[in-house]
Amino acid sequence: MATYVFGHTSPDSDSIVGAISLSYLKNQLGEECIPTRQGEISAETEFILNKFGGTLPELKTSVAGENVYLIDFSDKAQAPKDIMEATILGIVDHHKLGDLTTDTPLECWIRPIGCSNTVVKEMYDHYNIEIPKDIAGMMMLAILSDTVIFKSPTCTKVDTKAVKELAKICGIEEYKELAMEMFIAKSAVKGATARNLNTRDYKEFDMNGTKVGINQLEMVDITALDDRIEDLFEDMQKLKEESGLHTILVLLTDIMIEGSKLLVISDDPSKIEAAFNTKLENSQAWLPGVLSRKKQVIPFVQPQF
Ligand code: MG
Ligand code: MG
Ligand code: MG
Numbered sequence: 001m002a003t004y005v006f007g008h009t010s011p012d013s014d015s016i017v018g019a020i021s022l023s024y025l026k027n028q029l030g031e032e033c034i035p036t037r038q039g040e041i042s043a044e045t046e047f048i049l050n051k052f053g054g055t056l057p058e059l060k061t062s063v064a065g066e067n068v069y070l071i072d073f074s075d076k077a078q079a080p081k082d083i084m085e086a087t088i089l090g091i092v093d094h095h096k097l098g099d100l101t102t103d104t105p106l107e108c109w110i111r112p113i114g115c116s117n118t119v120v121k122e123m124y125d126h127y128n129i130e131i132p133k134d135i136a137g138m139m140m141l142a143i144l145s146d147t148v149i150f151k152s153p154t155c156t157k158v159d160t161k162a163v164k165e166l167a168k169i170c171g172i173e174e175y176k177e178l179a180m181e182m183f184i185a186k187s188a189v190k191g192a193t194a195r196n197l198n199t200r201d202y203k204e205f206d207m208n209g210t211k212v213g214i215n216q217l218e219m220v221d222i223t224a225l226d227d228r229i230e231d232l233f234e235d236m237q238k239l240k241e242e243s244g245l246h247t248i249l250v251l252l253t254d255i256m257i258e259g260s261k262l263l264v265i266s267d268d269p270s271k272i273e274a275a276f277n278t279k280l281e282n283s284q285a286w287l288p289g290v291l292s293r294k295k296q297v298i299p300f301v302q303p304q305f
Pocket of ligand 3: 146
């Protein structure tokens with residue numbers, strides 16, 4: 001029986017590449033694994049797959065009765081609805097520990113570093129398994145994406161070292177330039193619907209019994225969205241009602257200026273003002289230096305609930 005390997009809902013590049021890189025490693029170790037995904041891929045991930053000739057993992061949104069490995073998450077809200085009917089063999093992640101629990105012992109590789117693919121790189125090293133060129137290239141870009149080309153406060157020496165080693169394996173010296181090309185592909189917003197923008201990198205969290213949704217758009221220039229803000233708010237309101245959320249946050253992260261414009265729709269916006277020690281104006285605030293949802297947003301929002 002094959003094991004399915006997948007990342008979180010609204011999959012990002014780390015989730016998709018991680019499913020591929022972890023499956024390959026497990027296959028080398030004699031465990032039959034199939035990389036899958038829970039949703040459509042982003043323009044950024046498409047860029048990565050095209051660049052290195054990667055195969056798009058198959059879509060799989062139901063896992064009852066299956067064996068699974070999770071990568072890049074451990075929150076129930078980001079898993080398939082029937083995850084509790086699957087057997088979780090392991091978790092490879094770099095986020096806060098989520099609320100998933102298991103009935104059986106499992107393998108856990110969870111590290112407070114910049115990217116799940118950096119953890120996978122450490123696993124390859126641990127088992128002394130050679131990384132194929134194409135997979136190395138994809139892992140390298142996944143790490144450069146998650147760490148915002150090493151600018152994110154989540155980035156560690158382990159991540160920069162992994163990128164350098166992976167760059168050697170895939171034969172790309174100018175990896176920062178390639179990563180910029182990737183972020184430009186990711187920043188394309190022309191013609192995108194408000195719903196597409198609001199769910200591109202969307203995650204739901206159960207914060208002590210309260211449902212909070214947080215989306216993040218990482219862009220090379222967020223002024224490209226200046227005339228879409230009202231549009232985004234309107235759709236956030238709809239999304240909030242459809243998903244029964246208490247609060248929905250959208251972070252428009254400018255990776256060049258290094259900060260995020262925060263958009264808030266909430267039953268109690270004062271909680272968000274308290275979280276960031278700021279005053280909202282027209283339900284917005286500028287958060288200087290904020291690049292990371294997991295390190296600079298969630299740890300301040302969650303205690304408010
Ligand atoms: Mg992710
Ligand atoms: Mg990640
Ligand atoms: Mg990210």
